[in-house]
Amino acid sequence: xxxxxxxxxxxxxxVIDLSLADAIIDKYIDLPGNLMPVLQAAQDEYGYxxxxxxxxxxxxxxxxxxxxxxxxxxxxQFHLKPRGKFIIRVCVGTACHVQGAPxxxxxxxxxxGIGHAETTPDLRFTFEKVACLGACGMAPLAMVNDSTYGGMxxxxxxxxxxxxxxxxxx
Amino acid sequence: xxxxxxxxxxxxxxxxxxxxxxxxxxxIKIPILCHDKKLKPFxxxxxCLVEVEQMKGRQIPACTTPVTEGMIIRTSTADIVKAxxxxxxxxxxNHPLDCxxxxxxxxxxxxNLTYEYQVNSNRFTDEKFSHEIDYNNPLxxxxxxxxxxxxxxARICDEIVSYGALTFIDRGIETKIGCEFxxxxxxxxxxxxxAVCPVGSLLARPFKHKARFWAMTKHPSVCGYCGxxxxxxxxxxxxxxxxxIYDEEQGFHKGQLCVRGRFGYQFISSEKRLTTPLIKKNxxxxxxxxxxxxxxxxxxxxxxxxxxxxxxxRLTNEELALFKKLxxxxxxxxxxxxxxxxxxxxxxxxxxxxxxTSASSATILDIQKSDLLLVIKTDAYETHPVxxxxxxxxxxxxxxxxxxxxxxxxxxxxxxxxxTIVHRPGSEVAILNAIAKTLLDDKLVTATAATIAGxxxxxxxxxxxxxxxxxxxxxxxxxxxxxxxxAYASAEKALIIFPAGQAYSGHNAELATAAANLALLTGKYDxxxxxxxxxxxKNNSQGAVDMGFFAQDGGLNGVQILDACAAxxxxxxxxxxxxxxxxxxxxxxxxxxxxxxxxLVVSELFLTETAAMAxxxxxxxxxxxxxxxxxxxxxxxxxxxxxxxxxxxIKSDYEVFSNLVTRLGGALPPTxxxxxxxxxxxxxxxxxxxxxxxxxxxxFAPVATAPKFVAPLAVAxxxxxxxxxxxxxxxxxxxxxxxSEYGEGPMHVCPENYVELSRSDASLYKIAEGDLVTLSSxxxxxxxxxxxxxxxxxxxxxxxxxxSAAPINTIWNGSPVTSVTVSK
Numbered sequence: 001x002x003x004x005x006x007x008x009x010x011x012x013x014x015v016i017d018l019s020l021a022d023a024i025i026d027k028y029i030d031l032p033g034n035l036m037p038v039l040q041a042a043q044d045e046y047g048y049x050x051x052x053x054x055x056x057x058x059x060x061x062x063x064x065x066x067x068x069x070x071x072x073x074x075x076x077q078f079h080l081k082p083r084g085k086f087i088i089r090v091c092v093g094t095a096c097h098v099q100g101a102p103x104x105x106x107x108x109x110x111x112x113g114i115g116h117a118e119t120t121p122d123l124r125f126t127f128e129k130v131a132c133l134g135a136c137g138m139a140p141l142a143m144v145n146d147s148t149y150g151g152m153x154x155x156x157x158x159x160x161x162x163x164x165x166x167x168x169x170x
Numbered sequence: 171x172x173x174x175x176x177x178x179x180x181x182x183x184x185x186x187x188x189x190x191x192x193x194x195x196x197x198i199k200i201p202i203l204c205h206d207k208k209l210k211p212f213x214x215x216x217x218c219l220v221e222v223e224q225m226k227g228r229q230i231p232a233c234t235t236p237v238t239e240g241m242i243i244r245t246s247t248a249d250i251v252k253a254x255x256x257x258x259x260x261x262x263x264n265h266p267l268d269c270x271x272x273x274x275x276x277x278x279x280x281x282n283l284t285y286e287y288q289v290n291s292n293r294f295t296d297e298k299f300s301h302e303i304d305y306n307n308p309l310x311x312x313x314x315x316x317x318x319x320x321x322x323x324a325r326i327c328d329e330i331v332s333y334g335a336l337t338f339i340d341r342g343i344e345t346k347i348g349c350e351f352x353x354x355x356x357x358x359x360x361x362x363x364x365a366v367c368p369v370g371s372l373l374a375r376p377f378k379h380k381a382r383f384w385a386m387t388k389h390p391s392v393c394g395y396c397g398x399x400x401x402x403x404x405x406x407x408x409x410x411x412x413x414x415i416y417d418e419e420q421g422f423h424k425g426q427l428c429v430r431g432r433f434g435y436q437f438i439s440s441e442k443r444l445t446t447p448l449i450k451k452n453x454x455x456x457x458x459x460x461x462x463x464x465x466x467x468x469x470x471x472x473x474x475x476x477x478x479x480x481x482x483x484r485l486t487n488e489e490l491a492l493f494k495k496l497x498x499x500x501x502x503x504x505x506x507x508x509x510x511x512x513x514x515x516x517x518x519x520x521x522x523x524x525x526x527t528s529a530s531s532a533t534i535l536d537i538q539k540s541d542l543l544l545v546i547k548t549d550a551y552e553t554h555p556v557x558x559x560x561x562x563x564x565x566x567x568x569x570x571x572x573x574x575x576x577x578x579x580x581x582x583x584x585x586x587x588x589x590t591i592v593h594r595p596g597s598e599v600a601i602l603n604a605i606a607k608t609l610l611d612d613k614l615v616t617a618t619a620a621t622i623a624g625x626x627x628x629x630x631x632x633x634x635x636x637x638x639x640x641x642x643x644x645x646x647x648x649x650x651x652x653x654x655x656x657a658y659a660s661a662e663k664a665l666i667i668f669p670a671g672q673a674y675s676g677h678n679a680e681l682a683t684a685a686a687n688l689a690l691l692t693g694k695y696d697x698x699x700x701x702x703x704x705x706x707x708k709n710n711s712q713g714a715v716d717m718g719f720f721a722q723d724g725g726l727n728g729v730q731i732l733d734a735c736a737a738x739x740x741x742x743x744x745x746x747x748x749x750x751x752x753x754x755x756x757x758x759x760x761x762x763x764x765x766x767x768x769x770l771v772v773s774e775l776f777l778t779e780t781a782a783m784a785x786x787x788x789x790x791x792x793x794x795x796x797x798x799x800x801x802x803x804x805x806x807x808x809x810x811x812x813x814x815x816x817x818x819x820i821k822s823d824y825e826v827f828s829n830l831v832t833r834l835g836g837a838l839p840p841t842x843x844x845x846x847x848x849x850x851x852x853x854x855x856x857x858x859x860x861x862x863x864x865x866x867x868x869x870f871a872p873v874a875t876a877p878k879f880v881a882p883l884a885v886a887x888x889x890x891x892x893x894x895x896x897x898x899x900x901x902x903x904x905x906x907x908x909x910s911e912y913g914e915g916p917m918h919v920c921p922e923n924y925v926e927l928s929r930s931d932a933s934l935y936k937i938a939e940g941d942l943v944t945l946s947s948x949x950x951x952x953x954x955x956x957x958x959x960x961x962x963x964x965x966x967x968x969x970x971x972x973x974s975a976a977p978i979n980t981i982w983n984g985s986p987v988t989s990v991t992v993s994k
Contacts, residue, residue, distance in 0.1 A: 051351055058350075059960070062584055064334025065350035066324075073339045080351075 016050050025060050048079040084119045084126035086164050091141040093132035099139040107157040174241040189232035190218055200245050203279050203368050204320035205233040208424050209329055215320050216257045220245045229253055258289045261318050263296045274370030276383035306354025308918035309375055309433055314346045317371040323363035331362050332562040359919050361432040365416035377413040388415055389813035392800050394793040395430045395906040397706040398556045399802025402431055404813045410439040428555030429904050433915025440912055442776055444789035445819050463786050468833035470742045470769045471501050478505035478731040478740045482747030483714035486798025488842040489823040490717040491849045496827050500834040504725030508714045510754045511728025513672045516704045517715050520682020526876030528715045532665055532701025533804035538564040539699035542571045542661035546598055546668035548580025552903040553669040554705045577898055579961040592963050595896045596888035596987040597644035602684035603882050604640035605655045607632040609691050614659035616693035624879030631881035643887050659692050663699030671707030672753050673899040673971040676986025683880035690877050706803040713801035735767040742769040749908045751779040752977045755984030776912055779974050791822040798842055808868035809861050888987040895967050897988040899978055902970035923973035925954040928962040935992055947981040947990045
């Protein structure tokens with residue numbers, strides 16, 4: 001592990017309870033092709049795949065650690081860093097684009113101080129640009145976790161951020 | 171066989187062949203980039219596109235498409251050439267084209283294809299990659315900017331090496347080859363990935379900017395480390411060995427090498443090599459002349475039985491035979507031996523009794539043809555990595571069942587469906603005997619077994635070895651023994667493999683006979699894919715046995731010679747290439763013996779710790795500077811010639827022994843070639859062999875078996891002492907004997923001795939990774955770096971023996987298991 005990686009590990013992965021991963025592995029251990037369900041369940045459990053969990057899964061499932069990393073980076077569904085409590089997705093598909101999605105995105109960047117696929121240091125927000133959420137009639141469109149916000153404007157960005165900043169983290 | 175037409179030529183090919191293979195068989199060349207005959211077809215690069223008439227003229231990859239009856243294939247139509255050109259244009263789009271400074275230039279598939287297809291312009295433009303170059307390890311440089319994503323490195327690391335260091339990471343245009351979490355490469359450094367890389371993405375760092383590929387002469391040779399007998403090609407420029415070059419046509423292993431073979435060549439052209447004879451005067455070694463040194467040695471050799479000799483099994487067959495001749499005929503002594511006197515006893519004491527020949531009854535080629543492998547100690551991978559590759563491939567590709575009996579887990583334990591029975595250290599023989607007993611009790615023996623001599627005695631001697639009794643003593647379950655016995659008996663073909671060597675004193679005659687008994691009981695000893703294979707430690711260990719260079723007919727063995735030196739009955743000791751001070755058990759005892767002996771002469775490449783104690787040191791050649799033959803562990807006799815001219819001031823051991831023969835009044839021995847023909851005529855299995863006949867690919871010396879059951883001695887298994895740990899010695903993957911200390915590559919990645927211990931012992935003794943810990947036994951104590959690994963069972967620690975800076979023989983007196991205490 002390089003120095004930087006070691007530092008990140010201590011900074012970002014304070015306490016990882018491997019017994020949670022063990023419970024998941026125990027459930028799938030006899031299933032052929034169990035890597036994907038184990039990784040998916042681990043992500044549901046931890047919110048992302050911490051390195052120590054990936055290494056633990058590699059050891060217990062007897063899969064090369066490199067292979068696990070290959071799978072984790074191939075699928076967009078897996079995350080290697082902690083994610084925010086509130087995932088903000090802004091559509092940048094064709095319909096939203098012509099309705100001004102780029103300005104919505106820029107405003108979120110300014111308000112949150114983070115860019116695409118990044119997370120605020122307090123782990124409150126993660127921001128993602130996505131290509132089409134399937135509700136083009138409501139363009140420009142944003143989502144926060146499972147709530148949908150149609151007809152987005154710069155003012156609405158402000159309201160959304162203020163609203164979610166006041167919500168409890170627990 | 172199927173009939174097909176390739177480029178209007180009627181050809182036939184095996185049913186299982188791909189279009190590429192069928193074309194190659196019939197002398198038609200289809201260009202490839204991502205294909206390798208050792209690996210499974212992949213079809214990534216699209217260089218091998220061909221047209222098949224039945225597929226409506228579509229362009230399909232030749233390397234992944236199987237042939238069918240009546241196929242009509244065209245390999246180089248105008249359309250195909252155009253398509254290949256475009257493939258190259260697309261590959262060159264991101265490739266940096268820094269060929270003038272790239273070490274691969276001249277040996278680069280991409281460069282050669284670009285030249286062949288005259289891709290002198292590119293219709294596309296794009297940015298080049300800007301991946302960081304991986305300089306994190308001292309041996310393998312990874313520049314992913316040059317990568318063409320053929321995947322060969324990742325595939326060979328998985329399919330053959332079974333390490334899995336590399337894989338495809340990310341997706342789409344961002345895809346690259348990388349390690350877990352995009353770290354720097356940190357693997358076992360066999361360099362297989364470098365060998366197969368078609369471009370300059372993976373390069374050998376020790377060779378960087380040393381020579382252009384075309385400026386080197388390429389000399390095929392035989393590796394000078396372990397007993398596998400791998401063929402290597404040495405890259406030579408200005409009479410220096412600069413690198414090893416991959417040649418996929420070489421040897422049974424198709425050019426595959428381990429870290430020692432690929433990166434351990436530097437000892438040949440090392441600055442540390444001895445270049446003048448040295449004579450001790452007033453307690454100091456002073457430079458001298460050959461004449462003075464040899465005259466002095468010759469004078470001291472006139473002592474009959476008070477002369478003894480130890481030789482390294484790294485010498486050629488010719489040298490060992492001549493040394494023996496010198497000792498027996500001109501000196502008049504029987505006191506000579508090699509490998510500490512015990513490391514060859516599996517052959518000379520074990521197989522000699524069980525099979526009637528001091529040789530394994532199987533070859534390395536039997537591994538992949540077997541159905542079940544019983545490997546004793548996971549160390550078989552570390553001692554003989556290329557044999558380990560054969561096991562990997564057999565298990566992964568042919569579905570061979572692998573069972574390992576070992577005192578610790580290891581890399582082999584990770585193979586798919588491998589069973590590792592971890593037992594208490596030192597109980598291998600007892601377990602094998604219990605398996606034999608189970609075979610007898612459960613009537614799993616073949617009908618013919620009872621006709622083999624010694625059957626009744628064996629049955630009687632095994633009475634105490636019931637599975638239950640042995641299992642309890644050895645820390646395993648009786649069911650494990652019974653399951654293994656049933657599996658071994660029911661397998662159509664089964665092969666037993668165990669490593670031998672100076673660090674494996676428990677792998678002796680007893681172990682060899684116990685293993686041989688299993689093979690004889692089930693009739694699995696002289697058929698293809700069956701037998702017992704002892705992996706001998708050094709490159710010519712089997713040759714040393716075949717040449718008879720070991721204690722016999724009342725001569726003193728290795729240990730007895732040192733005892734006799736200490737007692738004063740041996741007055742002159744000639745050590746040819748051995749380094750007993752480091753590699754023989756009991757450092758203090760060896761040191762006392764070497765100090766006590768009147769006259770010590772050492773012929774060596776380097777001023778080793780042993781050589782430094784000598785009265786005369788003779789500088790001799792490495793294998794790259796002489797010609798001769800080596801016999802691999804499975805009796806493959808191979809000829810090699812000198813790759814470089816030797817320094818004018820040094821001699822080969824052969825020249826030294828020849829000279830001494832004449833100084834002692836004998837006739838001048840003939841050249842090595844003539845001498846070999848002479849000794850071959852009198853060596854069983856070697857009859858008819860000569861340097862000329864061996865020139866192409868060597869020959870397997872056949873093993874004639876005269877089977878006999880050998881009743882086992884009741885060996886008390888090692889009893890662990892309370893509060894102490896069991897130390898087992900062995901070989902590190904990166905080293906072989908003490909020679910690899912002078913091969914820079916292995917020392918870059920494994921520079922010092924260490925002790926491996928389990929996680930539970932580490933927490934018990936509050937030891938962290940890398941801590942300096944003191945190991946103490948009744949013989950002494952030593953400070954070693956701690957390595958915490960999940961493979962060690964609680965209560966067992968492992969340490970290799972190669973290192974002169976912290977030799978394990980300061981606490982190890984040669985017993986298979988040593989009780990030690992560990993403290994910080």
